[in-house]
Amino acid sequence: MARMKFLCDSDRCIECNACVTACKNEHEVPWGINRRRVVTINDGKPGERSISMACMHCTDAPCAAVCPVSCFYTTADAIVLHDKDLCIGCGYCFYACPFGAPQYPRVGNFGGRGKMDKCTYCAGGPQQDNSPAEYLQYGSNRIAEGKLPLCAEMCSTKALLAGDGDIIASIYQERVQRRGYGSGAWGWRTAYKEVLPA
Amino acid sequence: MTDKTGAERRGFLRALGLGTAAAAAGSASAGAAVVQRADTVPAGQAAKENDAQRRAARYVESDEVKAFYRTNRYEQ
Numbered sequence: 001m002a003r004m005k006f007l008c009d010s011d012r013c014i015e016c017n018a019c020v021t022a023c024k025n026e027h028e029v030p031w032g033i034n035r036r037r038v039v040t041i042n043d044g045k046p047g048e049r050s051i052s053m054a055c056m057h058c059t060d061a062p063c064a065a066v067c068p069v070s071c072f073y074t075t076a077d078a079i080v081l082h083d084k085d086l087c088i089g090c091g092y093c094f095y096a097c098p099f100g101a102p103q104y105p106r107v108g109n110f111g112g113r114g115k116m117d118k119c120t121y122c123a124g125g126p127q128q129d130n131s132p133a134e135y136l137q138y139g140s141n142r143i144a145e146g147k148l149p150l151c152a153e154m155c156s157t158k159a160l161l162a163g164d165g166d167i168i169a170s171i172y173q174e175r176v177q178r179r180g181y182g183s184g185a186w187g188w189r190t191a192y193k194e195v196l197p198a
Numbered sequence: 199m200t201d202k203t204g205a206e207r208r209g210f211l212r213a214l215g216l217g218t219a220a221a222a223a224g225s226a227s228a229g230a231a232v233v234q235r236a237d238t239v240p241a242g243q244a245a246k247e248n249d250a251q252r253r254a255a256r257y258v259e260s261d262e263v264k265a266f267y268r269t270n271r272y273e274q
Contacts, residue, residue, distance in 0.1 A: 076253055136236045138235075144256045
């Protein structure tokens with residue numbers, strides 16, 4: 001069974017934000033919510049790195065672990081989705097998520113934020129596939145149409161990979177071998193050093 | 199004369215009120231035309247999937263997906 005994953009090749013990301021725009025346009029994401037965003041480290045300095053971030057559809061998702069109403073579920077494709085009819089907008093998932101993926105549409109009186117919204121891996125939600133109700137609540141369902149998330153398909157430098165985890169890992173491995181040096185993966189120089197500094 | 203001036207002033211106020219109402223209605227209809235993500239959908243439109251349906255696998259390695267994988271690799 002395929003496990004759907006995102007992988008951002010930070011050696012290729014040029015911070016063009018096309019993935020962010022494509023996502024917002026495809027799903028009619030309202031103002032104030034970004035399901036995907038580009039994070040740049042050391043902006044304008046040598047060694048600048050950009051990575052495109054969204055929900056990483058964790059195997060053991062912390063958002064699902066803390067949700068008091070169990071509105072999250074994981075599909076057979078390992079995509080983490082949620083049911084907005086169950087969500088109470090408590091915000092626990094926002095605090096639990098290490099990637100800042102959960103977003104809330106508004107700030108209201110008495111702390112009301114509305115139902116949580118996040119990247120669906122272009123797989124819609126628990127409404128019937130590609131129905132108007134699904135689009136209205138969750139956005140389009142490209143996975144059910146035999147496509148991949150639009151952010152990855154639109155990436156002009158092919159930095160953002162999406163699809164079967166085994167296949168995109170092999171694509172990335174091929175790139176690293178061709179480049180002939182370490183990895184452009186986030187955290188490589190700190191978490192995967194070959195030797196410890198003296 | 200005083201009565202007439204008073205009537206004209208009231209007419210102006212009435213026109214102002216109608217104009218404001220028309221502007222508000224216009225902006226409301228423009229807002230409704232913009233599709234926004236909804237927290238809920240009306241019960242009549244909802245078509246919820248059961249637990250097995252919502253967890254079912256939907257990914258297929260279609261031609262489009264294969265093309266994506268192929269173009270992301272180096273040319274052979």
